[in-house]
Amino acid sequence: MNEKAGDIARSLAEVDRLIHEPARLMIMTILSAVESADFIYLQRETGLSKGNLSSHLSRLEEANYVKIEKTYRGKIPLTLCSLTTSGQLAFQNYREKIMRFMENV
Amino acid sequence: MNALDKAKQRSFQYWFEDGLNEMGIGCLLILLGFYFYLGAVLPQNGILRTILDISLLLVIPGGAWLVSRGVKYFKEKITYPRTGYVALAQKRRAPLWLAGGISGLAGAFFAAIVIQGNLLQWIPALTGIIFCLVFVFIAARVNLLRFFILASISLAIGIAISMGDFGLSEGTCAVYFSLGLVVLVSGACNLVKYLRQTPAVKDPSHE
Numbered sequence: 001m002n003e004k005a006g007d008i009a010r011s012l013a014e015v016d017r018l019i020h021e022p023a024r025l026m027i028m029t030i031l032s033a034v035e036s037a038d039f040i041y042l043q044r045e046t047g048l049s050k051g052n053l054s055s056h057l058s059r060l061e062e063a064n065y066v067k068i069e070k071t072y073r074g075k076i077p078l079t080l081c082s083l084t085t086s087g088q089l090a091f092q093n094y095r096e097k098i099m100r101f102m103e104n105v
Numbered sequence: 106m107n108a109l110d111k112a113k114q115r116s117f118q119y120w121f122e123d124g125l126n127e128m129g130i131g132c133l134l135i136l137l138g139f140y141f142y143l144g145a146v147l148p149q150n151g152i153l154r155t156i157l158d159i160s161l162l163l164v165i166p167g168g169a170w171l172v173s174r175g176v177k178y179f180k181e182k183i184t185y186p187r188t189g190y191v192a193l194a195q196k197r198r199a200p201l202w203l204a205g206g207i208s209g210l211a212g213a214f215f216a217a218i219v220i221q222g223n224l225l226q227w228i229p230a231l232t233g234i235i236f237c238l239v240f241v242f243i244a245a246r247v248n249l250l251r252f253f254i255l256a257s258i259s260l261a262i263g264i265a266i267s268m269g270d271f272g273l274s275e276g277t278c279a280v281y282f283s284l285g286l287v288v289l290v291s292g293a294c295n296l297v298k299y300l301r302q303t304p305a306v307k308d309p310s311h312e
Contacts, residue, residue, distance in 0.1 A: 033112035034191050041189025045115065076186060095109075 012101050018063050019094045023048055023056050028083070028091050031066065036082035057081060065090055116191050117247045123184045124295025129176040131289025136168045138281030145274035183296075187303045206238075225273045229280040233263015236284055251291060258287050 019028050026046045031037060037045075043053050060066035065087030069080040083091065106114070120126065140161065147154045184190075236259035244252030262283045266276050 029108050030112050030116075033109055034116045034194050036192045037116075038185070038190040040185070040187075041119070041191045044188055045112075073181065073185065078190070080190075 011097065011104075015097045015101075016090055016094050018059065018065070019090060021056075023052065024060060027053075027056055027060065027081075028065070028087070028094075031081060031083045032088065032091050036080050039079035039081070042081060060087070063087075063090075113194060114246075114248060116193055118249060119188070119191055120193065121243075121247055121249060121252075122188070122295075123180070123299045124292035124297075125176050125179050125184065127288050127292030127295065129172040129292075131285045131287075131292055132175075133168050133172045134281050134285030134288060136164065136285075138278050138283075138285055140164050141274060141278035141281055145272075145278055183300070187305050226270055226276070227267050228273060229271075229276040230263040230267035232277065232280050233259050233261070233266075233284075236263070251295070255288060255291060259284055262287070 019025055023046065026048075027042060030042060030045050039053065039057075042048075042057075043050065046053060048056070057066060057068060061068050064084055067082050067084050067087075069082075071078050071080065140157070143157055144154075147157060237256045240252045240256035240259060244250075244256060263280055266280045266283070269276070271279055
């Protein structure tokens, strides 16, 4: 029984820590539910400050989980974010691991 | 409902948050009401009536196109600078039972009209039922109470106008005008609420 509990605990250590961070998990969850969203929508939905959101998005972009397109709508800057294919796979993988863990707890 | 489903539902809700879509639908219904009004007042065998009959092929798609362009324009001016832009995930297809139910209901009704001419009186009620189902479908998808209210009002308007026995053209015109007005007012109220709650972002830069 202890061995099983150990396995379960160890399985949690395998989750993607980049996604596991709460703010980034919020961003990934929102982006996985939509096709794309702009910076203002993400900021409003997550409740993060501009700087905080920007830094988390940069981390996700570096990992190639999120694609960020900077364009303009008229004269207004528009930052459009969407999940990449590897981001979708990583998030799916993360969800499966967490769900398996929760089922065994 | 898990967090992912909630995020998905939230994005659908967001699409209706500013009331602009309802205002667009309301304008389209009023336009159709005006079309049926012309149908009621123009003489049956005149050239204008023929033009009007043919123009129905343009009124519906043309009106829908104009309304969607208008909604997009106002969303770009009002909504996106305030609360951002979101592109919804690929649209889900309507559940088979719902599509079958609506088609079956409409088919049965029209079959009954063909068999018994006096059922024409109930066309406004059928219109009300169809809009009721559309609003119930939206309400179930976005979980917003006001769409359940709009569904109930649609049903009530359709039945009330049918029971008033105004005649086919006048009844159809009345049901579209009334429904359009209700949906337009609902959207306008929501837009006012949205504008009060969400001031425009002063500095739109993100870095």
